[in-house]
Amino acid sequence: MRFIMVLLALLSGVAWAAPSSVAILQYHHIGDDTPRVTSVTAEELEAHFAWLKDNNFTVLSLAEIQQRFDSGEPVPEYTAAITIDDGWRNVYREGLEVFKKYEYPFTIFVNPKLMREASSQYMSWEQLLELQKYGAHIANHSNSHWHMTWRYENECEQAWRERVLADVLDAQEEIDKHLGEQPRHLAYPYGEYDVALETMLAEHGFIAFGQHSGPWTPYSPKTAIPRFPASAQYANLETLATKLKSLGLPLVAAEPKEMLVSSDNLTPSFRVEVVSTDDFNPNQMNCFAGSDVLQPRWDGNIFHVQLRKELPIGRSRVNCTVPSVSEEGRFYWYSHPFIRADQRGRWPD
Ligand SMILES: [Zn+2]
Structure with missing residues (x-):
């Protein structure tokens, strides 16, 4: 194949x-x-x-x-x-x-x-x-x-x-x-x-x-x-x-590089640049943030995801998937990690 x-x-x-x-x-x-x-x-x-x-x-x-x-x-x-x-x-x-x-x-x-x-x-x-x-x-x-x-x-x-x-x-x-x-x-x-x-x-x-x-x-x-x-x-x-x-997205870069979000930014965003979108339809990408499903905004080879729901205290990840065009039944998969700290700058195990 x-x-x-x-x-x-x-x-x-x-x-x-x-x-x-x-x-x-x-x-x-x-x-x-x-x-x-x-x-x-x-x-x-x-x-x-x-x-x-x-x-x-x-x-x-x-x-x-x-x-x-x-x-x-x-x-x-x-x-x-x-x-x-x-x-x-x-x-x-x-x-x-x-x-x-x-x-x-x-x-x-x-x-x-x-x-x-x-x-x-x-x-x-x-x-x-x-x-x-x-x-x-x-x-x-x-x-x-x-x-x-x-x-x-x-x-x-x-x-x-x-x-x-x-x-x-x-x-x-x-x-x-x-x-x-x-x-x-x-x-x-x-x-x-x-x-x-x-x-x-x-x-x-x-x-x-x-x-x-x-x-x-x-x-x-x-x-x-x-x-x-x-x-x-x-x-x-x-x-x-x-x-x-x-399949892994061919990443160029992802921002922010820090997992820890600042305390005044409870609905952070992230952006990811990929080498190519030739093997998937960007419009078919879905990003899953807790129970929320988000459609990224594409700008050339860069997609932006803006969270809508507040991140809970602790670790979270947003998973984005999009079907491969050439390999039926396979998905590209990208996960972006976040951490939200409590007022003391800590979070649970
Ligand atoms: Zn361990």
């Missing part, structure tokens, strides 16, 4: 194809006695893995995908990646048989400090070492699993920088010490980041993953790579299938 599309595009003089798009699935707990909102059961996990197999998906490690994107190599048309945050002990207990059966590569993002302080809740280094035999890669979820963008009261930027950087580098050092040097991949706790944090991580060679949804493409910012939550209500394979097959 992709080949024919490229051929047609070349023949018609329009050399544009959908970018390589990888759906990264994001899990936390595996079990039926953990908070449902962040859990899949072992049966659901197995059903997801079976679905990937039955639908001829290629599952690649994050490092392999990154390397291909960096070298301009495409990934197979249907590619997914698997990530599991926090390193809960139930991931080993409930997931081991599934990991063994499928031997898909997957990444577990761990918090070494929490592993030390609450060892009964988290996987041990020995368990992580064992999972490496069945496809696990172990990466950084910060040492402490805090809200990384929060500054302490009276903390200056330099002090915040030093504190957060030490937290990340200490975690990396411990991971590398126990498991051998691992790629510098970080999943932001709660999917929260700001430009100062992104800049610092990039300077130290990290790529970083959020919790806003959408596929990873070569156009994704390297310190704001989206992932699809796959737990709880998102575990449903009918809706998950649409996400797994989704």
Whole structure:
């Protein structure tokens, strides 16, 4: 399909194809006695893995995908990646048989400090070492699993920088010490980041993953790579299938770059510039903000979305989708994250 599309595009003089798009699935707990909102059961996990197999998906490690994107190599048309945050002990207990059966590569993002302080809740280094035999890669979820963008009261930027950087580098050092040097991949706790944090991580060679949804493409910012939550209500394979097959918009830039909205702007807007609109009809794009469905305003290759309903305190995301013209049944998917703080500049986990 992709080949024919490229051929047609070349023949018609329009050399544009959908970018390589990888759906990264994001899990936390595996079990039926953990908070449902962040859990899949072992049966659901197995059903997801079976679905990937039955639908001829290629599952690649994050490092392999990154390397291909960096070298301009495409990934197979249907590619997914698997990530599991926090390193809960139930991931080993409930997931081991599934990991063994499928031997898909997957990444577990761990918090070494929490592993030390609450060892009964988290996987041990020995368990992580064992999972490496069945496809696990172990990466950084910060040492402490805090809200990384929060500054302490009276903390200056330099002090915040030093504190957060030490937290990340200490975690990396411990991971590398126990498991051998691992790629510098970080999943932001709660999917929260700001430009100062992104800049610092990039300077130290990290790529970083959020919790806003959408596929990873070569156009994704390297310190704001989206992932699809796959737990709880998102575990449903009918809706998950649409996400797994989704295409990434070929982004040039998205504004605002900060997730945090100013306290006097409760209905923020955002704008996104794309390389091309050749493979979709801009008028068919819909953006979903809570229960509100918004039509973006297009201006050439740039679309603007103005929220109408006040953002609640905490994290929100606006998901925009539009059908692909060339690939029937597939949608382009873009998600814009926002955070609204309370009067103290804080928000719930
Ligand atoms: Zn986490």
